[in-house]
Amino acid sequence: MKIAVLPGDGIGPEVTREALKVLDALALPQLTLFEGDVGGIAYKRHGHPLPAETLEMARAADAVLFGAVGDPECDTLPREYRPEQAILGLRSELGLFANLRPAAGFPGLEDLSPLKPELARGIDLLVVRELNGDVYFGDKGERDSAGGREGWDDMSYNEAEVRRIAHSAFRAAQKRRKKLTSVDKANVLETSRIWRETVIELAGEYPDVELDHMYVDNAAMQLVRSPGQFDVIVTGNLFGDILSDQASACVGSIGLLASASLGERTTEFGTFGLYEPIHGSAPDIAGQGKANPVAAILSLAMLLRHSLGRDADANRIERAVAASLSSEIRGADLGGSASTQEIGDAILRHLQ
Amino acid sequence: MKIAVLPGDGIGPEVTREALKVLDALALPQLTLFEGDVGGIAYKRHGHPLPAETLEMARAADAVLFGAVGDPECDTLPREYRPEQAILGLRSELGLFANLRPAAGFPGLEDLSPLKPELARGIDLLVVRELNGDVYFGDKGERDSAGGREGWDDMSYNEAEVRRIAHSAFRAAQKRRKKLTSVDKANVLETSRIWRETVIELAGEYPDVELDHMYVDNAAMQLVRSPGQFDVIVTGNLFGDILSDQASACVGSIGLLASASLGERTTEFGTFGLYEPIHGSAPDIAGQGKANPVAAILSLAMLLRHSLGRDADANRIERAVAASLSSEIRGADLGGSASTQEIGDAILRHLQ
Numbered sequence: 001m002k003i004a005v006l007p008g009d010g011i012g013p014e015v016t017r018e019a020l021k022v023l024d025a026l027a028l029p030q031l032t033l034f035e036g037d038v039g040g041i042a043y044k045r046h047g048h049p050l051p052a053e054t055l056e057m058a059r060a061a062d063a064v065l066f067g068a069v070g071d072p073e074c075d076t077l078p079r080e081y082r083p084e085q086a087i088l089g090l091r092s093e094l095g096l097f098a099n100l101r102p103a104a105g106f107p108g109l110e111d112l113s114p115l116k117p118e119l120a121r122g123i124d125l126l127v128v129r130e131l132n133g134d135v136y137f138g139d140k141g142e143r144d145s146a147g148g149r150e151g152w153d154d155m156s157y158n159e160a161e162v163r164r165i166a167h168s169a170f171r172a173a174q175k176r177r178k179k180l181t182s183v184d185k186a187n188v189l190e191t192s193r194i195w196r197e198t199v200i201e202l203a204g205e206y207p208d209v210e211l212d213h214m215y216v217d218n219a220a221m222q223l224v225r226s227p228g229q230f231d232v233i234v235t236g237n238l239f240g241d242i243l244s245d246q247a248s249a250c251v252g253s254i255g256l257l258a259s260a261s262l263g264e265r266t267t268e269f270g271t272f273g274l275y276e277p278i279h280g281s282a283p284d285i286a287g288q289g290k291a292n293p294v295a296a297i298l299s300l301a302m303l304l305r306h307s308l309g310r311d312a313d314a315n316r317i318e319r320a321v322a323a324s325l326s327s328e329i330r331g332a333d334l335g336g337s338a339s340t341q342e343i344g345d346a347i348l349r350h351l352q
Numbered sequence: 353m354k355i356a357v358l359p360g361d362g363i364g365p366e367v368t369r370e371a372l373k374v375l376d377a378l379a380l381p382q383l384t385l386f387e388g389d390v391g392g393i394a395y396k397r398h399g400h401p402l403p404a405e406t407l408e409m410a411r412a413a414d415a416v417l418f419g420a421v422g423d424p425e426c427d428t429l430p431r432e433y434r435p436e437q438a439i440l441g442l443r444s445e446l447g448l449f450a451n452l453r454p455a456a457g458f459p460g461l462e463d464l465s466p467l468k469p470e471l472a473r474g475i476d477l478l479v480v481r482e483l484n485g486d487v488y489f490g491d492k493g494e495r496d497s498a499g500g501r502e503g504w505d506d507m508s509y510n511e512a513e514v515r516r517i518a519h520s521a522f523r524a525a526q527k528r529r530k531k532l533t534s535v536d537k538a539n540v541l542e543t544s545r546i547w548r549e550t551v552i553e554l555a556g557e558y559p560d561v562e563l564d565h566m567y568v569d570n571a572a573m574q575l576v577r578s579p580g581q582f583d584v585i586v587t588g589n590l591f592g593d594i595l596s597d598q599a600s601a602c603v604g605s606i607g608l609l610a611s612a613s614l615g616e617r618t619t620e621f622g623t624f625g626l627y628e629p630i631h632g633s634a635p636d637i638a639g640q641g642k643a644n645p646v647a648a649i650l651s652l653a654m655l656l657r658h659s660l661g662r663d664a665d666a667n668r669i670e671r672a673v674a675a676s677l678s679s680e681i682r683g684a685d686l687g688g689s690a691s692t693q694e695i696g697d698a699i700l701r702h703l704q
């Protein structure tokens with residue numbers, strides 16, 4: 001079993017370190033770790049945010065454990081050298097088309113949510129975001145127009161792309177409460193019309209899943225008004241970017257939420273994927289031991305489950321996290337004073 | 353002064369009726385009203401959701417008072433005949449490029465918000481959404497691809513389009529708390545890069561306004577986490593569709609929120625515009641006297657202020673609405689039992 005570890009920028013390295021302590025404690029047989037540079041640090045060391053050797057390392061692995069990218073010192077670079085390009089490059093080069101973002105409150109931590117407690121308690125949803133298409137990866141550029149310089153981006157989805165992500169979403173719904181909401185803007189966009197027609201076609205193969213459709217503006221409204229109505233949401237790259245962040249904000253505890261980006265390639269043990277906390281590089285608190293490593297540790301749990309087929313270990317980690325969250329050890333983001341390392345240590349203790 | 357009244361579908365006619373009662377009570381001199389069909393009702397009567405005579409009537413007026421469009425019986429029609437096309441057609445034909453959507457809690461009604469009261473109390477923002485460009489009005493269609501049928505939409509903004517809406521937003525900010533947040537996705541989209549560069553260029557002309565920039569995913573997060581940080585938000589058509597609905601949901605009282613869509617043309621008294629409640633046609637409660645007419649009445653107030661230059665009358669209406677909201681007369685949406693007409697009558701009493 002090979003894991004490529006890409007800690008990246010800002011708080012990425014410090015939270016990844018705690019995840020690696022947890023991994024170490026599991027003492028998995030025949031595990032090899034490789035570590036590579038990605039993001040701003042990679043640009044500074046190798047002149048590119050996603051160096052060829054990092055990409056090769058990721059390709060050769062069964063899974064990628066990713067920290068975070070983003071560095072204010074790189075903000076003025078041309079777009080292709082900026083840290084965020086590394087994550088877009090990994091997604092497209094590795095064919096990571098399915099982004100899974102669970103958003104659920106942690107028992108006892110509902111008060112972290114900006115929503116009223118009765119609404120917060122009901123949140124238990126999964127956003128399945130398409131990650132290889134849409135306006136993200138279409139042709140784009142600048143052209144002249146009667147109104148001066150014009151920026152343009154081609155948005156599109158074809159049936160094969162929609163089918164692939166819709167299958168992932170239907171299957172995810174089958175393992176949950178069997179409700180799937182497909183989000184689009186089919187009253188305006190042709191891209192969405194194909195999206196909706198294709199999802200509807202596929203629904204026949206999943207008679208046990210209840211499917212409905214929602215326009216993205218209404219979905220943004222409903223996520224605030226009554227988030228408890230959602231089980232699995234499937235949507236395109238752009239709408240998924242917005243709605244998954246909104247859903248996380250509704251839960252409230254950004255430092256606690258993990259994500260998986262899965263590809264088509266299967267490994268010996270599961271599906272190839274990249275795993276990352278949803279919080280970013282948080283440069284303002286980097287290197288101060290203030291970051292919460294829970295999201296990184298839960299990303300590791302997702303890695304073990306989806307890419308290495310080690311469900312039992314994943315469950316063990318999740319239970320240890322839950323136990324430590326309900327104990328007294330809390331980081332600054334949860335109103336406590338525990339450091340990154342102390343939180344990691346507490347989770348380690350609960351693991352044993 | 354000429355007002356084109358387009359009540360439309362569902363609850364549109366019944367809430368518009370209450371707004372007209374209020375207008376009548378103001379006894380404005382030299383006012384002429386014209387009434388036209390729009391939406392599903394127009395399709396049924398004239399074969400088109402936006403008949404030529406309705407468009408002419410709107411063009412000849414100083415302002416349009418709009419109810420709502422949307423009719424489930426029209427859901428299976430080809431897209432160009434669906435009721436929503438009427439509103440898109442009016443926006444483009446009348447050059448209504450600036451959509452103003454104020455979102456603020458009503459004193460005493462903070463408990464309507466799904467957010468915690470301390471967050472809800474802080475909401476007082478204005479979304480300025482561009483309404484004539486973006487992926488809404490670009491070329492679009494279906495093409496063949498290796499992955500089967502492909503839907504595509506061209507997203508774009510040029511400098512002239514951005515400048516026009518940015519000026520509106522800067523000016524709106526000058527009249528409020530002088531803070532402007534421009535929302536885009538400049539880390540991914542060329543459309544957004546031109547958007548951001550153009551907004552930055554213009555900022556020099558408004559040294560009294562504090563400008564910042566936010567990616568749309570972060571904006572969706574911040575609108576839930578701490579909506580009180582926003583004063584004016586300016587953004588494109590697609591992001592504005594999502595964020596303005598999200599902002600309204602944060603306030604909670606959809607039946608109370610109004611909107612203005614302004615064009616470039618000035619009238620003798622102000623700016624030509626179309627005014628509508630943000631709630632839709634709500635076919636499930638249509639014709640039952642359950643709809644809240646407050647949003648329609650507040651839309652009328654916006655009409656008087658922006659298109660007819662009658663600030664004093666607009667303020668009078670807004671005060672009457674506030675007074676009636678804090679009295680005992682409440683509709684079903686606010687936990688009361690007053691009918692559409694009773695709420696309208698109560699506001700009328702407070703007006704006198």
Ligand SMILES: CC(C)[C@H](C(=O)O)[C@@H](O)C(=O)O
Pocket residue numbers: 084087088241539540569
């Ligand atoms: C950094 C950015 C390009 C990226 C995206 O938009 O996909 C991020 O917001 C995310 O959601 O992972």
Ligand SMILES: CC(C)[C@H](C(=O)O)[C@@H](O)C(=O)O
Pocket residue numbers: 187188217436439440593
């Ligand atoms: C009906 C629809 C086309 C419209 C839009 O997307 O603009 C609506 O959602 C709105 O915001 O007025």
